[in-house]
Amino acid sequence: DIQMTQSPSFLSASVGDRVTINCKASQNINRYLNWYQQKLGEAPKLLIYNANSLQTGIPSRFSGSGSGTDFTLTISSLQPEDVATYFCLQHNSWPYTFGAGTKLELK
Amino acid sequence: EVQLVESGGGLVQPGRSMKLSCAASGFTFSSFPMAWVRQAPTKGLEWVATISTSGGSTYYRDSVKGRFTISRDNAKSTLYLQMNSLRSEDTATYYCTREGRLDYWGQGVMVTVSS
Secondary structure: OOOEEEEOOEEEEOOOOOEEEEEEEOOOOOOOEEEEEEOOOOOOEEEEEOOOEEOOOOOOOEEEEEEOOEEEEEEOOOOHHHOEEEEEEEOOOOOOEEOOOEEEEEO | OOEEEEEOOEEEOOOOOEEEEEEEEOOOHHHOOEEEEEEOOOOOEEEEEEEOOOOOOEEEOHHHOOOEEEEEEOOOOEEEEEEOOOOHHHOEEEEEEEOOOOOOEOOOEEEEEOO
16 A cells, blocks of 8 residues: 655644645655645545646645655645645555645644 | 535444445536545544446455445436445544545545444
8 A cells, every 4th residue: 555644743833824734655656646625524625636736716825746756735825714634645546545634723 | 516415324333234325416427436435533534445437346445345335326326335244443434525536525424333
């Protein structure tokens, strides 16, 4: 199975900060990497697909980069509504695997 | 608007069976592979199974292989997950999601396996 190592596990930042979250795959997954936001009690929401494509309706402050094994989600200017847990997902090969999550809080 | 609505969850004893359903609308259901993903309480996400558009191909994670069966009825735009020989470690919220991009997700249905 492909292991997805996500960092950091917890992140505390202020409104307006630039925030980055990383995912590292244990082997090459090309660009088959998605990023999700999950708020308490809700289903995951797709933010970025295929490493760097912004899902329809998602604010442009969210962006993704990377390919191969190293990927980054960036929030250019943190907003209060961005408080959530963020997950990466590799869908290059089955079994698809998720990162353990990054809990983002406001400082 | 794409909608996925799961149903069929609840409390079940270990070793028993349960069948989940996911009613799809707002898109051409028969054109998309579909998947189930689960999330144990306060834990991360775990892909469970995927089914092709026709239902002719299915894929499972090892821990559910031989116990769970994913199926679909394209005429009813509905996805299913038949879960047999349930274990305590199957306790989770189960989400159906549209494969390919795993873009749209249902609200989830809770399955609790406990005596």
